[in-house]
Amino acid sequence: MLSPPPRERGHMTGRDLDEVVSTVRQRVTPSEEERRRLQRTADELISEAEAAMDDLGIEADVIQVGSTARGTWVSGDRDIDVFVRFDPDRPRAELERCGLEIGKRVLPDGREEYAEHPYVTGQRDGFDVDLVPCYRVESATEIESAVDRTPFHNEYLAARITADVADDVRLFKQFLKGIRAYGSDLRTRGFSGYLSELLVLEYGGFEAVLDAASDWHPPVRLDPEDHGTTTFDDPLVVIDPTDPERNVAAVVAAENVARLQHHARAFLADPTESRFFAEEPDSLSKRAVRNHLERRDTTPLAVRFQPPDIVEDQLYPQLRRSLDGLHTGLDQHGFEVLRGTVLADTTAVLFVELSVASRPAVERHEGPPVHVGEHAEEFLSKYAETNAYGPFIDADRYVVERERSVTTAREFVEERLFEVSLGAQVETALAEDYDVLTGADVASLAPEFGTELARYFNPTA
Amino acid sequence: MLSPPPRERGHMTGRDLDEVVSTVRQRVTPSEEERRRLQRTADELISEAEAAMDDLGIEADVIQVGSTARGTWVSGDRDIDVFVRFDPDRPRAELERCGLEIGKRVLPDGREEYAEHPYVTGQRDGFDVDLVPCYRVESATEIESAVDRTPFHNEYLAARITADVADDVRLFKQFLKGIRAYGSDLRTRGFSGYLSELLVLEYGGFEAVLDAASDWHPPVRLDPEDHGTTTFDDPLVVIDPTDPERNVAAVVAAENVARLQHHARAFLADPTESRFFAEEPDSLSKRAVRNHLERRDTTPLAVRFQPPDIVEDQLYPQLRRSLDGLHTGLDQHGFEVLRGTVLADTTAVLFVELSVASRPAVERHEGPPVHVGEHAEEFLSKYAETNAYGPFIDADRYVVERERSVTTAREFVEERLFEVSLGAQVETALAEDYDVLTGADVASLAPEFGTELARYFNPTA
Structure with a gap:
């Protein structure tokens, strides 16, 4: 279960922490070989993109962005981001078309993805490459889409991140990975790379971030350039140095702020390497799921369906909204929910564990x-x-x-599911078809979701 | 179930109501024969009390009080109240001793009861007689115990209640009986005789009281002598004409105020004799109890014990307090209570029906x-x-x-009953021993409490 409670910081010696940090630093710092290989591939991609532009008669410039451009990536990360910047006068349709054409030339096996506008993603030499078209605007406040901001972030950080700071950024990112709070995707709702770098810059180093986070009393507001013009409701607010109206930490869930605080304290009180390297729990067997349910004596209920064909950043918020709706609907009808979670892989599942699953007539x-x-x-x-x-x-x-109109939670989910508030595309998918599993039948989720269920039935901070 | 909803008053003709009222008036007005018999017995009791005083060398005066003294009793009521008034300088112990001695002489087969101080209650010629000692104080504000007030009430009303008013008082009392809201005992928590008479005097007649009650918006405050000096939290406040600091309606439960309002409206909209004459419901059989429980699909739970040896006016408040405590305790542990009631006869029962009777581990x-x-x-x-x-x-x-420390309501009641707030003597009685009945076993209450259970399972306004 949970790691031991934080102790007085005075109990540990500086050496313990220094030793742990130094060991981890070695593991997360890319070797010269890794750097060289990555740079070679990045340079190739840029040259090829430029050649394609010439060939196609497209005017733009090509830059490398992201942590691999700034030397702040964690050894083993394999993301290369190449941005093709177009003049802001170009119509959007043309930018999209040209961007994709260049992308397909450089990454003939790549596939089209869609964030705010389309880009090409693919593989090269074992690296994951995104080739993204954007506008070369005058300042980050004039962007037309979120990706236009990235070059400004890159420029801001490149000017400030020294080799020492890059070291500490890697440590902090690895720490966030270890506590499952790294990544601004909407499944994780954690700390982005950019946010991690800003925090290390703001506080001056890895330990300084942990020290500060230990004492945070959310809401926390940081404004490195002291130019913020807007207030935010988020538990963590870091005003974007390149845009006074933006909270870089807007996506970070309260839970991930709390998780950083908890683990920062625990690590400073008792520094161990293991906190940097989260182990995947062993996948639960059907029998293990049944054992947990028996021990807990709750009534589990799963709504299983074919997930809509949308990206994770769209899927997870919709699944969560749907789970909230289901939770509220069940509670309102007297079927008290103890806890729940969403699961998604080849099927999608709204899973709840009920404390009260049936009511009188x-x-x-x-x-x-x-x-x-x-x-x-x-x-x-x-x-x-x-x-x-x-x-x-x-x-x-x-x-x-x-x-009563319904007397069991199962009946509610079978007959009244569409009365609750559901994510739009999840609702459409559910309207196609869904299964309801209750009791021991829920164990049949184990083969697909054993790891997620292991985490659910063994919850830790 | 419930009588039909009130209709527009315009729908009924005055004659309907007058006819109904006139029929009921005949039924509730004591015959000359009844009056004569009652007065003869009362006079005898007074003479005998006076003779006993002479005999014992006790100085006091004897008066008849209550509705039978004022001619406002409902035909068939059989209560004669005789008060023996002592000089207020007499020590209380002496008053008590002398009061009981006179009482025992007049009612040799009577028994001692205890309200604020002891009195004798017994039978004579088929009448129920209370022989009560009190102090002859100067005014109702100087009383030493509640009974000292009664002679003032008697005097106040005697001066104001004409034969016509007495007629309407009887109608109103009978109406309150019919809707089960008559009686200031702490089981009923309804309208006392004195309160009924004051209301009829205040509004001017039986129909006028119903008209007024139909439109009450509790809290309602009446002050016939316009001399009240205190505020009260009760839903109905009628300042005692003989005591500016007392609410005559303090004992009336919100439910009984509401019941009067409901039935006043319903009666005025659709006057029927039946509303004056509540029928006892048929006692439920064990099978009928089981059928109700099956239909409702609740989990019934009864705590059955030997009631403490105290009068009803002490027992019922303690039972209700105990039921409240049990209700709160069950709710706090997640065992949701749908409804409950207290039962008392040769055994006492705290009865609840649960919507949720078990919880997970x-x-x-x-x-x-x-x-x-x-x-x-x-x-x-x-x-x-x-x-x-x-x-x-x-x-x-x-x-x-x-x-969880307890996972079933039964376990809670078996193991944690004394954690809830219980009436003091009920708690002592429970500490001796108690049974817990759940499920179909609850039907075993039917032989003793069939009528109460009939009312519980067929609740009406």
């Missing part, structure tokens, strides 16, 4: 206070002819015990 | 927000070594799923 329904004449009359007429118990008077109100 | 327990360092540390230490799930982080907090 009747439910209490309060009417108006007896003294409110006109409402009282309506209420009495409404229930006089039904088979409800009452109306009777309890304290100063009319009350009936009327027949 | 684990329960969610929220810890502090992660950023509150010192509390977080305590929480983590506390749960690190237990077999709880977690601690894990949910939003900005630590959470564990820990083992």
Whole structure:
């Protein structure tokens, strides 16, 4: 379960922490060989993109961005980001068309993806390459799409990240990976690479970030360039040095802020390498799932369906919204939810564990206070002819015990699922078809989602 | 179930109502013969009390009080109240001793009862007689015990209640009986005779009271002598004409105020004799109880014990307090109560019907927000070594799923009953011994409490 509680910092010696950090630093720093190989590939990609532009008669410039451009990548990361910058006067349709054409020439086996506009993603020499068209705007506040901002980030950091800072950035990124809080994708809702670099710059180093995070009292607001013009509701606010109106940490979930705080404290109190390197839990077998459910004595319920054909950044928010809707709907009908999660792979699942899965045939329904004449009359007429118990008077109100429309959570999910608030494309997918699994049948999720279920049934900070 | 909803008053003709009222008036007005017999007995009792006083050398005066003294009793009522008034200088112990001695002479087969101080109650010629000692104080504000007030009430009303008013008082009392709201005993918590008479005097007649009650918006405050000096929290406040600091309606439960309002409206809209004469429901058989429970699909639970040897006015408030405590305790442990009631005869019962009677083996327990360092540390230490799930982080907090201490309502009642707030003597009685009945076993209450259960399972306004 959970790592030991944080102890007084005075208990540990500086050497422990230094030793651990130094060992990890060696593991995360790319070797000269790795750097050379990566740079060679990046240079090739840029040359080929330029050649393709010449060939196609396209005017633009090509730059490398991201952590591999700034030397802040963690050894083993394999992302090369190449941006093709077009004049902002170019119509968007033309940018998209040209961008894709260049992308396909450079990465003939690549595939088209779509963020705010299309780009090409593929493989080269074992690296994952994104070839992205954008506009060369004057400043980050004039961007037309989110990718136009990236070159500004790159420029800002490149001017400030020294080799020492890059070392600490790698440590911090690895720490975030170890605690499962790294990545601004909408499945993780964690810390982006850019955000990690800004935090290390702001506090001055890896340990300094952990020290600061240990004492954070969210909401936390940082503004490196002291130019922020907007307030945000997020638990962590880091004003973008290249855009006074943007919170770089907008995507970071409260849970990930808390996780960083927890692990920062725990690590400073008891530095271990293992905190940098999260191990995947062993996948649960069907039998293990059944054992957990038996021990917990809850009623599990899974809604399983074919996920809509959308990217993860669209899928996960919709799954979460759907789970929230299901949770609320179940609670409102008296089926108390203990916990739940979303699962997605070749199938998608809204999974909840219920504390209360069935209800009596009747439910209490309060009417108006007896003294409110006109409402009282309506209420009495409404229930006089039904088979409800009452109306009777309890304290100063009319009350009936009327027949419940649904008496089991399963029935609710089978018959009333579309009354709850669902993500739009998830709703469409569910409208096609879905299975409802309850009780021990839920164990049949184990082959596909054993790892996720291991994490669910062994929750840690 | 419920009588038909009130209709527009315009729908009924005055004659309907007048006819109904006139028929009921005949039924509730004591015949000359009844009056004569009652007065003869009362006169005898007074003479005998006076003779006993002479005999014992006790100085006091004897008066008849209550509705039979004022001619406002409902035909068939059989209560004669005789008060023996002592000089207020007499020590209380002497008053009590002398009062009982006179009482025992007049009612040799009577028995001692105890309200605020002891009195004798017994039978004579088929009438129920209370022989009560009190002090002859100067005014109702100087009373030493509640009974000292009665002669003032008697005097106030005697001066104001004409034969016509007495007629309407009887109608109103009978109406309150019919809707089960008559009686200031602490089982009923309804309208006392004195309160009924004051209301008829205040509004000017039986129909006028119903008209007014139809439109009440509690809290309602009446002050016939316009001398009230205190505010009260009760839904109905009628300042005692003989005591500016007292609410005559203090004992009336909100439910009974509401019940009067409901039935006043319903009667005025559709006058029927039946509303004056509540029929006892047929006692439920065991099978009928089981059928109700099956239809409702709730989990019934009864705590059955030997009632403490106290009067009903002490017993019912304690039973209700105990039921409230049980209700709260069950709810707090996740065992949701749909409804409940108290039953008392040769045994006493706290009865609840549960919507949720069992819970999983684990329960969610929220810890502090992660950023509150010192509390977080305590929480983590506390749960690190237990077999709880977690601690894990949910939003900005630590959470564990820990083992529940009780997982069924039955277990709660068997093992934790004395953790809930119970009436003092009920608690003592429960400490002696109690049974817990659940499920179909609850039907075994039917022989003793069939009528009460009939009312419970067929609740009406």
